[in-house]
Amino acid sequence: MNTEPETVEFDILFIGAGPANLTAAIHLRRLLRHHNAMAPDPLEPSIAVIDKGRYPGAHLLSGAILDPRALREFMPDYLERGFPSGPAVSEEGIWYLTKNRKLRFPSIPEAFSNRGNTLCSLSRVGAWMAELAEKEGIDLFEGTAAVGTVVEDGRLIGVLTDDKGVDKNGTPGPAYEPGLVLKARATVIGEGAGGSLTAELDRIFNLHPPGAARNQETGMKECWRIPSGRISAGTVRHTFGYPLPSSRYGGGWIYALSDTELSVGFVTSVERHAPAADPHLNLQRFKEHPFVRSLLEGGTILEAGARTITSGGYDAMGRISGEGFLLVGESAGMLDMRRLKGIHLAMKSGMLAAETLFEALCQDDFSAGRLAGYEKQFRTSWAHDELALARSYRQAFDRGIYHGLLQTGISLKFPGAGLAAGKAESTTKTSDPALESRKEMAALEKAEQAHRPDGTLTFTKADAIYRSGTVHEENQPCHLRISSEDMAAICLDRCRREYGNPCTRFCPAGVYELTDGGGALRINASNCLHCKTCEAADPYGIITWTPPEGGGGPGYKIS
Structure with missing residues (x-):
């Protein structure tokens, strides 16, 4: 029985088929198509999206109220195209x-x-976007879980996918299929909140400042x-x-x-x-x-x-790019707790990631410095401004709901006052x-x-x-x-x-x-x-x- 993982290589690999990564993959493909229509040397990178759900949208859950700002930027004719x-x-x-x-x-x-x-419905939105991505020629592999990172010489070069057919004792069964090593020039992590790869990258690359809540x-x-x-x-x-x-x-x-x-x-x-x-x-x-x-x-x-x-x-976001990777959506910490909204921020982060990857492909440069352009773009975007305004909203409630309401009222009445200026309080009650x-x-x-x-x-x-x-x-x-x-x-x-x-x-x-x-x-x-x-x-x-x-x-x- 062959237990050695096969290696499959892509130029760009997206982990997670949520709104951030699907927006990124589709936007990148459109940028490439526009470029190739005018450039003498067309770019034809291989792009893939993997997701652990058994079908597109299976693991997507939200309230959900959608602020359409990013969606209008991404696809002005989204209603005409059947957006659910x-x-x-x-x-x-x-x-x-x-x-x-x-x-x-x-x-x-x-x-x-x-x-x-x-x-x-976020699950319906995810299914619709996955269909668009496949129409754009993007390979989408559902039912495929990324279970670990592959790091060489201080750089993320890919991920490991799950083995199939292993029993509860860890023994390969008759239907065993070894996982794959998926290598990429750049990997985009869009796992949502609490992602296992995000946590692993944090441990390896020290993405968050000490004591970040x-x-x-x-x-x-x-x-x-x-x-x-x-x-x-x-x-x-x-x-x-x-x-x-x-x-x-x-x-x-x-x-x-x-x-x-x-x-x-x-x-x-x-x-x-x-x-x-x-x-x-x-x-x-x-x-x-x-x-x-x-x-x-x-x-x-x-x-x-x-x-x-x-x-x-905002104050707990940490770095959102590194050697070989970008973090998008909630994997990057982009959720406005004051408005209890993150779908529009996820989509915007996906657009910014796609534009960074497009430049990297055009320059044939996937260095950490080039990928750090994503962070620079984020800091000059409306997504950054929105998150910065709400930076300490949640921390204001660590002393209880009445203290939080008072602090929130003060910050709305006098922008920049108190916790709105980012002076987060201890979370120990x-x-x-x-x-x-x-x-x-x-x-x-x-x-x-x-x-x-x-x-x-x-x-x-x-x-x-x-x-x-x-x-x-x-x-x-x-x-x-x-x-x-x-x-x-x-x-x-x-x-x-x-x-x-x-x-x-x-x-x-x-x-x-x-x-x-x-x-x-x-x-x-x-x-x-x-x-x-x-x-x-x-x-x-x-x-x-x-x-x-x-x-x-x-x-x-x-x-």
Whole structure:
């Protein structure tokens, strides 16, 4: 049996088929076509996109409200070309919720307004863009996971893809196919939040400044079909408050994709210094609020999913290029937490990356200095200006929601004041985060005991997994790695004493389960939604999320 990986070479390789990389690949191909129409020596580079989802859009999840600014730059005739647009935002509001009541904000600050934006399904957008890319002659390989980097002489020269047909003990089976070494002159990383290759490049190339607060939040989403007459297409609702305590950042959304189709979701901060949270439970309790229940009762859930969101902001971005590679979209940290939007920034980063790669191809120069032109272009773009304005929005809430609202109000009234100037505060809430976690775990247990999913409005984690379309090859190595030493010394001893094993709560899919009366930790890897919450929230940093065999994971179609 041949176990040696074959090497395949490309000029440009894109990792991840999200809006950033698909925009980049299509824009690059168009730049080349325009160049070749006039140049005596045409350029014909090989361009490929790989994605671990089993079909285009399978792993793409967002609210989603799209700011069309970048899309109009990228493709002015996007509507004529069949872009899967939802309705324009027609009416919006922000509410503060208590357990049974709601208080509407009298007005929406301009910085938070969605006027001129449109609702959409990101998975549908990804599928549409993938079709455009293939029409442009770009090779797209779905079901192919990049599991490691190939670095030579201080330069990224390619990636390793996943082996197929390896059993749970790591033994090649009868259908075994070794992974490939995909080499490229330049590799563009667009994995979204919490990408495994991005983390590996960070360790190798020291991309982030020391102490950078690379925060992440977990977003839970459900799509519903409801009776007509309750809400109008294009209506947008954002909430904060219930069911979160004032010390934890997060909030809910309701987007009317049509008169009968809703996107309903909830964002919860789950971080290493504050890991005791249950994003799934928060969404279920959010739906029980009379404000939300009145919209959903009698309706049918269509799809569910989860994803982490990059929330560190501008000051936590770090370098977005290096020897042989570029980072785009959320892999580069480009998400505006103030507006809770990143699709337009991802597309813009893809356009800038494509223009940098085009120049590199024209000059036959892929040095780090040439690729650093991408960072220079970003710093003179509107994407940079938008992110810089929102640079410390998220950090303002580290002292609680009321402090955050006050600081946000001050920064909007007096631009450049306080945290808006980038003076991020410490993310440590107490001198003893473990003590705080144990208190929050006790409150979670109490909330769980009081909450009983009814199967019509509220659901279990198992229900959510089913409605996400998640599938994995059962007989494969566990892709959530904890060493046996850490399992015994930390998970079953130290973490139990200090934090109360928050992994059993913060995972939206119930992957981590205590068994044998708490004497063993079972990892139900086949449940994994690929949200990456565990790696971001693990207080000891001992969980390593690695891509499972390509094609595994959720199968989103309308999210």
